[in-house]
Amino acid sequence: MTKIQDVRGMTPDQLAEQLLSLKKEQFNLRFQAATGQVEKTHRVGEIRKEIARIKTVLRAKAAA
Numbered sequence: 001m002t003k004i005q006d007v008r009g010m011t012p013d014q015l016a017e018q019l020l021s022l023k024k025e026q027f028n029l030r031f032q033a034a035t036g037q038v039e040k041t042h043r044v045g046e047i048r049k050e051i052a053r054i055k056t057v058l059r060a061k062a063a064a
């Protein structure tokens with residue numbers, strides 16, 4: 001799991017790359033859940049929170 005201090009230390013380019021990676025993983029997990037093959041059901045919630053964390057930091061950096 002990504003800690004907020006780690007996220008704040010990243011550059012906007014790194015954050016965008018991380019966001020893209022998480023969105024791909026989220027898509028794959030949703031697809032697995034639809035077919036009933038998901039093993040780590042808790043990971044879905046973790047990814048949602050990490051995406052929200054990254055988006056919050058990106059908005060804060062854009063406003064600054």
